[in-house]
Amino acid sequence: xxxxxxxxxxxxxxxxxxxxxxxxxxxxxxxxxxxxxxxxxxxxxxxxxxxxxxxxxxxxxxxxxxxxxxxxxxxxxxxxxxxxxxxxxxxxxxxxxxxxxxxxxxxxxxxxxxxxxxxxxxxxxxxxxxxxxxxxxxxxxxxxxxxxxxxxxxxxxxxxxxxxxxxxxxxxxxxxxxxxxxxxxxxxxxxxxxxxxxxxxxxxxxxxxxxxxxxxxxxxxxxxxxxxxxxxxxxxxxxxxxxxxxxxxxxxxxxxxxxxxxxxxxxxxxxxxxxxxxxxxxxxxxxxxxxxxxxxxxxxxxxxxxxxxxxxxxxxxxxxxxxxxxxxxxxxxx
Amino acid sequence: xxxxxxxxxxxxxxxxxxxxxxxxxxxxxxxxxxxxxxxxxxxxxxxxxxxxxxxxxxxxxxxxxxxxxxxxxxxxxxxxxxxxxxxxxxxxxxxxxxxxxxxxxxxxxxxxxxxxxxxxxxxxxxxxxxxxxxxxxxxxxxxxxxxxxxxxxxxxxxxxxxxxxxxxxxxxxxxxxxxxxxxxxxxxxxxxxxxxxxxxxxxxxxxxxxxxxxxxxxxxxxxxxxxxxxxxxxxxxxxxxxxxxxxxxxxxxxxxxxx
Ligand SMILES: Nc1ncnc2c1ncn2[C@@H]1O[C@H](COP(=O)(O)OP(=O)(O)OP(=O)(O)O)[C@@H](O)[C@H]1O
Ligand SMILES: [Mg+2]
Numbered sequence: 222x223x224x225x226x227x228x229x230x231x232x233x234x235x236x237x238x239x240x241x242x243x244x245x246x247x248x249x250x251x252x253x254x255x256x257x258x259x260x261x262x263x264x265x266x267x268x269x270x271x272x273x274x275x276x277x278x279x280x281x282x283x284x285x286x287x288x289x290x291x292x293x294x295x296x297x298x299x300x301x302x303x304x305x306x307x308x309x310x311x312x313x314x315x316x317x318x319x320x321x322x323x324x325x326x327x328x329x330x331x332x333x334x335x336x337x338x339x340x341x342x343x344x345x346x347x348x349x350x351x352x353x354x355x356x357x358x359x360x361x362x363x364x365x366x367x368x369x370x371x372x373x374x375x376x377x378x379x380x381x382x383x384x385x386x387x388x389x390x391x392x393x394x395x396x397x398x399x400x401x402x403x404x405x406x407x408x409x410x411x412x413x414x415x416x417x418x419x420x421x422x423x424x425x426x427x428x429x430x431x432x433x434x435x436x437x438x439x440x441x442x443x444x445x446x447x448x449x450x451x452x453x454x455x456x457x458x459x460x461x462x463x464x465x466x467x468x469x470x471x472x473x474x475x476x477x478x479x480x481x482x483x484x485x486x487x488x489x490x491x492x493x494x495x496x497x498x499x500x501x502x503x504x505x506x507x508x509x510x511x512x513x514x515x516x517x518x519x520x521x522x523x524x525x526x527x528x529x530x531x532x533x534x535x536x537x538x539x540x541x542x543x544x545x546x547x548x549x550x551x552x553x554x555x
Numbered sequence: 556x557x558x559x560x561x562x563x564x565x566x567x568x569x570x571x572x573x574x575x576x577x578x579x580x581x582x583x584x585x586x587x588x589x590x591x592x593x594x595x596x597x598x599x600x601x602x603x604x605x606x607x608x609x610x611x612x613x614x615x616x617x618x619x620x621x622x623x624x625x626x627x628x629x630x631x632x633x634x635x636x637x638x639x640x641x642x643x644x645x646x647x648x649x650x651x652x653x654x655x656x657x658x659x660x661x662x663x664x665x666x667x668x669x670x671x672x673x674x675x676x677x678x679x680x681x682x683x684x685x686x687x688x689x690x691x692x693x694x695x696x697x698x699x700x701x702x703x704x705x706x707x708x709x710x711x712x713x714x715x716x717x718x719x720x721x722x723x724x725x726x727x728x729x730x731x732x733x734x735x736x737x738x739x740x741x742x743x744x745x746x747x748x749x750x751x752x753x754x755x756x757x758x759x760x761x762x763x764x765x766x767x768x769x770x771x772x773x774x775x776x777x778x779x780x781x782x783x784x785x786x787x788x789x790x791x792x793x794x795x796x797x798x799x800x801x802x803x804x805x806x807x808x809x810x811x812x813x814x
Contacts, residue, residue: 271651275655299656306652310649311645314573315570315574327563327658328656355577356651506652521727
């Protein structure tokens with residue numbers, strides 16, 4: 222049996238001040254696997270990653286990367302780890318090439334190999350033309366790609382990426398997905414965090430949904446979606462304003478009370494989203510109920526969708542994901 | 556083991572130097588103030604050299620008297636805010652990027668401190684050159700000039716602790732900038748402008764402990780008379796003591812910050 226590349230057991234992190242950012246997380250990542258952490262702001266993703274990357278001491282619990290303990294064998298972990306944090310961190314006064322080379326040197330990549338590898342990565346990330354410009358002049362997307370190149374320069378066995386596609390345009394995002402897929406196929410084990418359902422769905426072999434410092438559920442995207450069972454039915458409702466819409470939400474709830482195919486009702490600004498088992502069969506009955514006399518619920522649009530990772534997220538966390546993010550705490554000195 | 560440390564410190568130092576010299580504002584800002592003092596004061600107080608206290612210093616003009624002090628000032632200015640760079644990188648996460656590589660943690664600090672030797676020496680060299688252009692002399696020639704640069708560089712490296720310690724402890728650029736002003740009077744109370752003989756008694760006492768005065772008084776003979784090994788020896792001891800105290804504190808503050 223091959224042992225996991227990342228083994229995390231009962232990890233807890235309580236920040237000074239009492240925030241329980243990570244609250245007993247356990248998971249394994251098998252060699253070659255690509256695990257995605259999906260979670261809302263403040264779920265504890267970055268905190269977990271900083272512990273795995275030997276940058277932060279856990280309050281309790283153990284974590285091993287590539288077989289080495291992150292606290293007692295930090296140097297061994299670092300040698301095998303490629304890391305890209307949520308905000309790209311670069312030396313603004315060094316060129317793209319110099320940025321990659323410095324990190325390569327710190328990882329003791331040999332001179333000839335370093336030159337070859339740097340050329341290769343610049344090419345791969347589409348940065349060859351700007352390799353001699355200062356990184357401080359790069360656009361956000363270019364910084365992101367340069368940061369990733371730095372993480373890859375020493376051919377790490379484990380790659381940990383905190384929101385790798387945050388701030389990329391759709392085109393660059395897809396290009397980066399393809400690149401990450403290729404790296405993953407080459408056998409690199411990967412752990413990444415994301416806010417994007419689509420990203421988790423497309424890229425990850427396995428997804429762990431994390432909320433309030435705990436893993437609430439994990440599995441392959443397909444299994445998680447299958448676990449939802451219900452289809453999602455989106456109803457667009459006619460309303461004269463947000464207050465009116467709020468009233469309609471309540472009305473719909475009332476009208477659908479006792480409807481046995483219905484699993485949940487989620488209010489939306491444009492109407493409601495319903496989770497309904499076997500929607501194809503249930504819709505006629507649904508429409509009959511909404512059409513009951515004496516009510517003014519007017520359905521102006523209807524869409525039926527198969528379960529998405531979005532629905533999985535809503536089911537397990539009770540809310541939708543938000544997309545703003547920040548990982549650097551503001552340090553308040555005097 | 557020790558080879559690893561030198562390898563890491565070497566490449567991190569190169570990076571620090573690059574960062575310093577690629578921003579012209581860095582070195583222009585450092586040179587500017589001493590240059591203005593050298594130029595304006597040497598005109599303004601031209602005749603002050605007639606006062607008896609100046610004679611014994613051996614300087615033929617007030618410019619010649621002023622130059623050693625301004626060279627020391629330059630080394631002082633070169634490091635007055637040096638601690639903020641490490642702070643910026645602590646805050647923006649670059650230090651974490653380095654810490655996640657398999658290097659000695661202290662290499663990061665040494666990679667910031669060691670280049671200050673070069674930075675201070677080169678900046679001081681700039682003012683030395685400018686003062687020669689303005690009419691000062693260097694009696695001991697090129698070897699003396701090299702000695703002046705080494706002394707300035709060593710002083711800069713030692714003095715940098717006055718910026719690093721507040722930076723690492725307060726984690727605030729503003730605080731670092733403000734606290735560095737606290738040290739300015741030490742420079743102004745030195746023998747940069749007036750020989751000790753013309754100072755009130757309490758200032759003479761201060762200057763028998765002022766490391767900047769030791770530096771200035773080692774540089775002065777090299778420019779106006781000849782090698783004064785006793786003065787150079789005293790300056791080196793003062794710099795060593797200062798460096799030992801301040802840099803031990805820096806190391807402690809750095810370890811505390813990155814714990
Ligand atoms: N240095 C810190 N000191 C105190 N509390 C912190 C610190 N860093 C994070 N926290 C808190 O820990 C919790 C988890 O934060 P973390 O950054 O791990 O979340 P995240 O899942 O990465 O969120 P995001 O999606 O916004 O990046 C939050 O409540 C946050 O306020
Ligand atoms: Mg985060």
